[in-house]
Amino acid sequence: MNTLLPVRPSPADCTCFRVRSAARRVTQIYSKHLAPTGLRISQFSLLGFVTAQGPVTITELADLLATDRTTLTRNLRPLLSSGVIERATAVDKRRHELVATPAGRALFKRALPLWAAAEQEVRTAMGTKLTTDLHGALERSMEKLAAL
Amino acid sequence: MNTLLPVRPSPADCTCFRVRSAARRVTQIYSKHLAPTGLRISQFSLLGFVTAQGPVTITELADLLATDRTTLTRNLRPLLSSGVIERATAVDKRRHELVATPAGRALFKRALPLWAAAEQEVRTAMGTKLTTDLHGALERSMEKLAAL
């Protein structure tokens, strides 16, 4: 299990750099497709989770999305002000439960085929095997790195 | 090559979401290690490329890092003001050539073992095979997606 580092480590060998580069690249592609909806890809994900998970708190959402809680506070802002997500009053007054509004569910429904087109474009470009490999590697990596 | 999408697409199946989640996770790990240097991982990468590539322009750097050019303009700001990178006067007055200062090279040298520790921690957690798989999948993905 002694994974040796390259002899002359370079920033280009950095796992972090590679994952971040890939994230920037795919973000551009998805954003291009989703532009007509006015949603960024992160907003699409956020709206999707809120739509699917029903009433959910920011902390729960942070776990699902592997994002910092305080990041979500801000990322939710445009979605709250545009009325696609709203706060529900919870019994526990500390909890700020979030639900998708009818307009939010409609928007997500409209955005879904555009997301699918982006996903299809990426998967077609990569091919079936690479898509499977990438998803598998990312999935297993997240599991291994969750413990750290 | 007809890569079928899942029957009921969910944001969690999104390639973009997965890559972005992974990027957030690894960023946290590297940042933790690099904190004593005052460098973020993106700044470490930036400084590394400038140190290695010698005089380089923002546009060239943008290609190397797969980042938007205007992002680099801003990302360079803290590195310029802290004096680890400086502008060199080029013959072509449009070009803003960047070089690492002696302080910058020294800082990078100090940061290198901390980066190596982060890289080692990640690779140890993932294991040799998964590390190879992930790097390979990311590498090939970037190639395939570069054309889009």
Next chain:
DNA sequence: CGCTTTTGCGTGCATATACACAGTAATGCT
């Protein structure tokens, strides 16, 4: 019941990211 601890959130600060647009310098062409 009153006090301490825990839990759920938001803010201040700093950086990261990229699109649309604009400015300036070099180049090419007539």
Next chain:
DNA sequence: AGCATTACTGTGTATATGCACGCAAAAGCG
């Protein structure tokens, strides 16, 4: 040389990201 084109860069605007810190509500305990 003069003008159009191309190349290199910065800014305005908006979102994304997370750490340190502080606030309020609920829970636990004597």
